[in-house]
Amino acid sequence: MGKRKLTQQQRTRIDRRQASRVREAAASSPADIAGEGLGPERSGLVICHYGQQLEIESTEQGSEGQVFRCYQRTNLPPLATGDRVVWQADSDNTGVIIALQERSSLMARPNQQANLRPVAANVTVVAITLAPLPQAFANLIDRYLVMIRSLGLRAILILNKTDLLDPVRDAALEAMLANYSRIHYPILRVSSHTGEGIDALRETLRPETVVFVGQSGVGKSSLINALRGGEEGQSSADVGELSTARDKGTHTTTAARLYHMPNSGDLIDSPGIREFGLWHMDANTLFDGFVEFAPYKGMCRFRDCKHQQEPGCALKEALAKGEISEERLASYFFLLSTLES
Ligand SMILES: Nc1nc2c(ncn2[C@@H]2O[C@H](COP(=O)(O)OP(=O)(O)OP(=O)(O)O)[C@@H](O)[C@H]2O)c(=O)[nH]1
Ligand SMILES: [Mg+2]
Ligand SMILES: [Zn+2]
Known part of the structure; x- marks a missing residue:
């Protein structure tokens, strides 16, 4: 291959x-x-x-x-x-x-064979969609963030299904979101069912071409329908049931599709995915994908520092000072271990 x-x-x-x-x-x-x-x-x-x-x-x-x-x-x-x-x-x-025609950007994702398959072209914003259910994983979010950064696109996080939030059960989810908020990723909290936050989200996305990505069942298609409003004669995106079929990897949306917003801007719905690799990426691009690491790049005492036990490691010092988080550093090391050598 x-x-x-x-x-x-x-x-x-x-x-x-x-x-x-x-x-x-x-x-x-x-x-x-x-x-x-x-x-x-x-x-x-x-x-x-x-x-x-x-x-x-x-x-x-x-x-x-x-x-x-x-x-x-x-x-x-x-x-x-x-x-x-x-x-x-x-x-x-x-x-x-x-x-x-020439593209201003191309969102691609690696398939099983590690070939890049184009998903959406000319997008300006990638909306990583999460929900209390199905459970969100920081590692998947980090993969998206790295990929989005490597493509020079803007990322926003959308927490959908706020109507399902439970303060006790979702404490870990809130902590995870706080982590991304600290490193300045915009987080919008919405519910496509109750309409909470939909107007604010629509306002944020208005001039953009946005692709919605994220696990199957988080409500990407539902959100697109809510954002567009139920205009007469307008086709709507298919919404699926959160069923056991989903555990077997069935997706409601099977191909990326573009929808125009009534005033301006376009929304692209994409099929949910459970995970994807970054095998095709080089270590340097991966590092750059962790935006909050940027001030420490090249600042370690040793040029070939692996950020493990070396003295004078700028990343470890930043960690000790609480300037970068344990979770994100661990996520970086994990992704590094998955790259093709
Ligand atoms: N409670 C609640 N359920 C929601 C909300 N938004 C969507 N859902 C439900 O979540 C399920 C999945 O919604 P979809 O919009 O099909 O999810 P998707 O992300 O497009 O899924 P794929 O197309 O498979 O990637 C459906 O049963 C929706 O009714 C919400 O705000 N609150
Ligand atoms: Mg869908
Ligand atoms: Zn180091």
Whole structure:
């Protein structure tokens, strides 16, 4: 299996090269691209990508907002929800995507084979969604935070299902959230059922393109529905039951899908995941993913300090002074041990 170890910069470069190659191909072989029966080139937005097909929303004046089913030319890289593309209509509201426009960001996640699979493109904020149930794990949150940081995106934490909070049972959850609050991650507390905090969350997300990530069952799809409000004629995201089926790894949302907000901004729903690895990452990028470690980078007495028992270790000193937390340092060491050497 071709395991990749790419930095975001490299990935962006590859994407860019690919995009320009595609543009060149389009320019050099108009006969092929504008094949028989195909309409003029149009701009579009990928709403959803499932199996071989993609749903493309026209962003062209005249047909703006209309949705078409498209296939993509095989010379294109894998496309993701949120990608801006050039496509041509075929017949019967179907079409073919011929080019990918440059991406400002690409959220990808490693699959079982440690290959990166694109999930959402052109997002500005990643909303890590948590709930009292299913139980939240700091280590999964840390993986997301590292990945988000490595992609140069902004992270926010959303605690959903506040209606289920129990002061005794959820003391550990509150302590965990306080830990993230201390290192300046915004935390919004909401309930998609009671509506608590939904207006404030909508206000925070308004100008952004946001992808919702997090474990299956935390209520990502429910939140998106609550944020959009139940407008007449509007399609809503599928919401699942918290059932025993979930323990076997069934997910209600199976493909990332983009929803427009009534005024401005886009929300992307994504399938829940139980865990994902960071195997593809290098140790330096991992370290940078722990934002509060930044002031101590390169400050240890020994340049190759492993932050274990070495004298003059800046990280250990920060820990002793309470400037970084035990949990986060342990999480860092754990993730470090999972990287490909
Ligand atoms: N009590 C309570 N239940 C909620 C809330 N939000 C969602 N739920 C319930 O949680 C369950 C899962 O909701 P979904 O929106 O399908 O969760 P999801 O994160 O989209 O799950 P996947 O699509 O599998 O990743 C459903 O039974 C919802 O009704 C909430 O604020 N309070
Ligand atoms: Mg869902
Ligand atoms: Zn050190």
